[in-house]
Amino acid sequence: MKAIHYFFILCLLTASQAFAQNPRTVDSLQKALKTELSDRQTVDTYNLIAKEYRYMDSAQVVRYAYQAIKLAKKIDYVPGIADAWYYIGFVNLIKGKQAKAKQVFQKVLRIAQKGDYKKGMGNAHNGTGALYWFRGQMDTALIYYQKSLKIREQIEDKEGSASTSVNIGTIYKYQGKDDQAIKLYEKALRIERGIGNKKGMGNCYNNLGMVYTDQGDYLKALTLYQKAIKIREETKDTLAFITTCNNIGSTYTRQGKFSKALKYHQQAVDMAHAIGDQGNLAVNYNNIGIIYNYQGNYVKALEVHQQALKIREKLNNQQGVAQSFNNIGYIYKVQGNYAKALEFHRQALDKYQQLKYKRGMAISHNNLGIVYELQEHYTKAIDHYQQALVLEKQAHLNARITETYLGIGRVHLLQKAYTKAQAFFEEALKMRKAMGEQAMSAEAQVNLGMAYYAQKNYTQAQQYLEQGLQAASKTGFLLFVKYGAEYLTKVYQATNQPAKALENHILFKQMADSLLNKENIQKIARLETQYTAQKREDSLKQVQVQKDQLMKADIRRREVTQKATYIGLGLSGLLVILLFVFYRTQQHHNHKLNQVNAELKESYTTIQANAQLIDHQKTNLEQALNQLKELDRFKEKMVGMIAHDLKNPLQAIIGFSQNAHNHPHIPAIHQAAQRMYLLILNMLDTQKFTNAEIPLKKSTQSLSQLGKTAVEQVQWFAYAKNIQLKTFLNQDIQLPLDHQLISRVLLNLLHNAIKFTPQNGRVSLQYELDTTTQEIKVMVNDNGEGIDREHQQAIFKPYHQVNAHQGSTGLGLAFCKMVVEAHQGQVGVISTLGEGSTFWFTLPLPAAAVTLPQSQSEYAYTPISTIELSPADKAYLIPYIDQIKSYKIYHFTKIKAILEQIKTDDRPQIALWKDHLQKTIKVANQQQYEELINLGS
Incomplete structure (x- = not known):
């Protein structure tokens, strides 16, 4: 941190x-x-x-x-x-x-x-x-x-x-x-x-x-x-609250939880602005810049680091200035400007040595080691890494020690000392996992994968590289997404997996282009130029003020001397003094006027150059806009063609798997194919009915039966995440509607809830009858991650995604809105971040609607937490579990044969445990599988 x-x-x-x-x-x-x-x-x-x-x-x-x-x-x-x-x-x-x-x-x-x-x-x-x-x-x-x-x-x-x-x-x-x-x-x-x-x-x-x-x-x-932040909220201690927000943000940064870190730092920035706290403003700008560094957004990183540096120089905070030098040097390093990077890191080291600040000295030595490593000056690199390591161990800086281990390991890897490199990487990975830096372990995992690749141990290389790439992608650590994809491409090429090699090569090129594109380098250069010019301007202003003060002091001394010398000369002497003062003042004014004229000419030249640049940029933007419009038309046409081509094969898969029960995975295949078919229909219908009215084929239907059918079709997806499905149906309602379209609305909402609900969560479907407004309200509730208020209206628009990393089309909710409004109903969402969401829609209730009694609730399955095995049950299961442990979860046939030997007569809890284990194997849920094995042991 x-x-x-x-x-x-x-x-x-x-x-x-x-x-x-x-x-x-x-x-x-x-x-x-x-x-x-x-x-x-x-x-x-x-x-x-x-x-x-x-x-x-x-x-x-x-x-x-x-x-x-x-x-x-x-x-x-x-x-x-x-x-x-x-x-x-x-x-x-x-x-x-x-x-x-x-x-x-x-x-x-x-x-x-x-x-x-x-x-x-x-x-x-x-x-x-x-x-x-x-x-x-x-x-x-x-x-x-x-x-x-x-x-x-x-x-x-x-x-x-x-x-x-x-x-x-x-x-x-x-x-x-x-x-x-x-x-x-x-x-x-x-x-x-x-x-x-x-x-x-x-x-x-x-x-x-x-x-x-x-x-x-x-x-x-x-x-x-x-504990600190709770007290500071109670005491309304604004400045201290800002500090603790910064510290929490910095800790989350070390854990790789960048979104949480940015939330706390931005809160601190807003409060620091409000009370004019420049020191804390600089600290949080600095820490936001560090997060942008990790995410590969170097333009934004340099911008906020320069803001922090300017404030710290103004406050004469030498320790802060040194820190900003290190962080700016890091940006030049990843951009390949090693000379500039060395310049900033050396300045930082000099300041830290003057301050006798061991932690800062260690960071600077580590940064210098990285630059020398990139320049292939391996002896200098190792020397700086070793100096950093000594300081870090003296100060017990465990988090810093892991970074130095990684640096030393990289140098050994480049020198082909693979055993030494592997040892340092493994120690760094071990320490980071022990400290809870699961996400930040990506760097160590990618480095280990590179070491195994160099030794042609492709199995181990693939394992560590895939783990590192996954962790880096999850946290937005783009630099190691790039390195992971680059070496996975090489591994897949070496193991004759061309499709995966191509996929990772494309990812590698995307990351490389994102991190080192020409536009970013130009922006960084402009930022550097602006900062240097501003600093020069501030310096010139200060020099000019000093000159003006000296000139005024000189004039005052001359006046005193002349008055003392010529006081007896009377009016003639006084006239000479006045003429001299007038001459000096006029000369000073003429000098100022010449300066202003020169500055105006220079400003006019700059304005002309900027106007030409703006015209050129305007032309480029218009060309780019036309290209984007053409690409958008091509995209819509291509999506329609692909969806139509996929529709017929998927219907065949659904048909073949509907009545086949010979294989344990047939129900899963059937439900997965139905889910794909639903997504394709969403794409086609959203495109088809965006500017046209949806034709409805209404007939009197049981809304309760439609809900039950929808729940059955998503049951496999819920079980795969150990999610509890529940329905609340006080009464059955018969009303006219297009049953195919409303069924798809229910499926979309249920799939959406399951997708954004974590393991062991809850999803429920319920109806409410409102006789006042003569409508029925259908609700799908979950206890998932929730939706920010600013996104709650936009999510019903086509292609809108709250989280782009979730990988969805963004069309399901748009389709739901079209269908519900075609039925003269309304659709909406009630959500709180971190607590869950309730998606609802209403349908008009005709005067002749039929209502029948219905069971209040029903469960799709029994949660694992309700299984209670007695000591006798566990003793009975031990020999069977020992056999099961010798197989992996995907050895379905062998595990099934063992389970068939277990007698469940008069053992209801064992029967429940056995049933859950069979279902868990079918959906290949490793986490539930391990929980059930541990429960029976």
Whole structure:
């Protein structure tokens, strides 16, 4: 996880841990000012208001702090003066005015020492420690924090002691001393819990989570982050909430869960924008850029990394600047610009070495090793990898160690030392799986596949490459989709599988084109040019300001000298001085005017060039639009031809399999063929009736019977995922409808629900009769992943897909809408993300509709969870299970022969277990198969 936790910087400065203005607190304090308070109480109240505003409104901090200073001086109240100046110093540090902040903290110390105000001394040392932390001078920061802690413990300032303990723990963390950091964080947590300071507890949970994240214990880290975020929601602690969102996002990134990571980082960005928190904005831009790197979107990655770098340079955050250099260097590396990549990685390493930040140094050495590896300078590559490994082991950075192992393994692979390479890859894969980085294991699996391919062990190569490609595709890790597809092509060619070789070669070319196309390289070059030009412009402006200041100072000195020299010369001398000043002013104005004219000419030339470029781009876009329209017409024609060609063979398959029961897989084949036939009909009818009315062949039908038939036709698909199918039919309703079209609507909705419901989920079909509106409402419910509100209307449009990776035509729901509206009904969806969906449609109820009683519910099968085998049952099954374990799930005949030997008389639970196992083998559900075997063992 390449994340700088800017929140650390903020928590270094305050003893209270309150990171966001609380409007209720401010209101109550302002009301208190209107009551009869003593002068000292009034000063303390001014300071408390300044304290509440310090992260949100620097102007209000200064306003109330100066009111406190004015009144405290009048009554000679030293604590009030020292506290007010401390909050002013705090604001200066947050605003990046480090020199001014240092002066103010020194002033606080002098005032506190003069008045023997111990708490003020502790605050001054704490603030000075934060200043040196911000500059990256960790050793000096540690000295001041220890001074602060000593004072705060002497005066039994528990809140202050907890805050400083966290600050010292943070330095230990960045020095790689995790054990000492954890001890101090836990010490602070005990103190905060003892005094009931929830905000302080949230801070401690957050910091502990970051240590465990670096150690690769992501489950423990996420548990601690969730505790922190719960407290921050309760206390409405906005700034701290942003920090924890960032940390959760970074942890999900390490696990390869990019969509979850982006969700948390974007939430943090929006909140940071809202409160003007530039530091956290830079951190989250940086981490979003890392995700874009993983996904191969280098243009977006460079754009957000440059935004982060610009903010960090403005804040003089050297550690953050170094991190941005590393990330920008990574982009140039994958684009093949190795010289530029080396330049950025070396700058990052220099800064980290100055800061004595081991983790950053390790990352930079690793990045340099990768570039040298790509340049085939293997000795230099190994040298940098080894330096990275030493630092990572010292700092217990397990997640980083795996990346270095992979780098060393790649170099050995390139040097044809296959045994060594394989050993490093296997160790990296083992560590990543142990840390729960299942998705991020794709890199190690692909590398292992490459090693086995080099040794011509094609079976092992195929296994690891397919696993790696699957994991990389699932997480959007495009770079390793590319590498996996490239080497799978070679494996399939070597094993004489030309069709699969072609399929993977096409995937490889798509990924290569996506990652390294000319347009992306040009965009990256433009971004670099814009950034350099902006930086040059900012520098020139600064130089010009300095020149203007020097010129003004020079003029002032000349005027003073001339006035002193010629004061006795009277009016004639004064006239000479005025003429000289006028000449110099006119000369300055002429110089400025010439500069403006030159800039206008340059701007005019640029505008002309841009206009020509826009005209050229407009022509290209018009040509591309015409080509796309032609391709769209060709696509529609081709889809219709293919669908018609597939329709007749599928009807034959359905017919042949309908009455054949000799083979155990015939029902599965029959239902699968029906599903394919349904998809083809959706394609044909959606295309056919998009601009035409659907002809209906109505007859009086039992809606309940149509539902039962539809459930039977999807039963195999539900069983394959261990999904519980359930129907709620209070009464049977006879009404006129086109039974073929409505049956297809029910099938589409049921298939859709099963597809997006996870293993062991639930799907139900139910009807509701509404006599008020004279219509019947049909509902298909599931507890699947749910649909975002923004997609709920669009999903009924042709070809719309909520998730493109699910691989569907996007026509089923569009067909349902056409049919239901042709029956004068309505269709819709009610859905909540993470909880499931209810797709519904209504049909008008005629006055003569017939209703008959019906069973309330019926189950399509008994869930595995209801099977309860007694010890005697398990003892009876053991010899049979031992025989079954010697076969794979696809050895159907042999396993069936063993099951036939099992007697189920007077053993109802064994009969249920046996029936489930037979069904599981038929659908080849490996997960259920293992559950049932374990249940009987």
